[in-house]
């Protein structure tokens with residue numbers, strides 16, 4: 203009988219070795235979901251305010267992993283998947299306001315259970331498509347009978363407005379198979395500027411609301 207967590211590093215990705223390899227990523231996803239849920243719960247108790255609209259997590263599909271490896275110029279092997287794809291486990295935290303995004307980033311940064319490997323602040327430095335979001339590449343510990351292992355994961359933190367833009371952009375990319383007409387790209391970029399402006403306005407509005415409600 204084969205060991206479910208057996209190493210299959212040099213092999214090309216196929217259905218069975220993918221299913222086997224992805225098990226560890228499933229465990230990491232569960233661990234990360236729990237850790238994030240507890241951190242948010244603690245935050246809510248401490249501040250009497252919930253900055254999170256919703257949390258979504260997923261395991262990247264075999265097809266998306268193979269496509270990503272090929273696009274990056276790697277042979278789609280299990281080894282290359284393990285060493286070069288950091289978002290097999292993905293968790294997205296959607297917040298109401300811009301300041302909430304940074305509060306969540308700081309909250310995760312203080313966690314002793316998650317190791318931060320890399321920060322990508324696409325809010326301060328949006329991508330040229332107009333994409334904006336805060337990404338953390340983290341290492342999540344999983345405990346197996348063979349010992350402790352660290353599995354990479356990507357945490358995306360963004361506002362509802364950024365999430366709206368990114369989800370439309372994702373649908374457009376899919377529709378045009380990644381060769382988006384220039385005119386559509388330009389309109390998407392313009393709409394990203396409107397999203398940034400809307401986030402600023404909503405933040406100002408929230409501060410105004412807080413000012414009046416604190417006066418009561």
Ligand code: 0O2
Nearest residue numbers: 262266270288289322329331332333337367368369371372
């Ligand atoms: P999917 O299908 O959403 O998972 P690198 O680490 O630099 O080699 P990588 O991993 O592409 O490259 O990192 P990056 O640029 O930080 O992007 C990671 C993820 O952010 C993407 O994963 C998307 O989810 C999201 N993203 C980045 N740029 C854009 C964009 O322009 N539009 C939208 N809608 N999302 C974006 P995947 O694997 O590309 O896609």
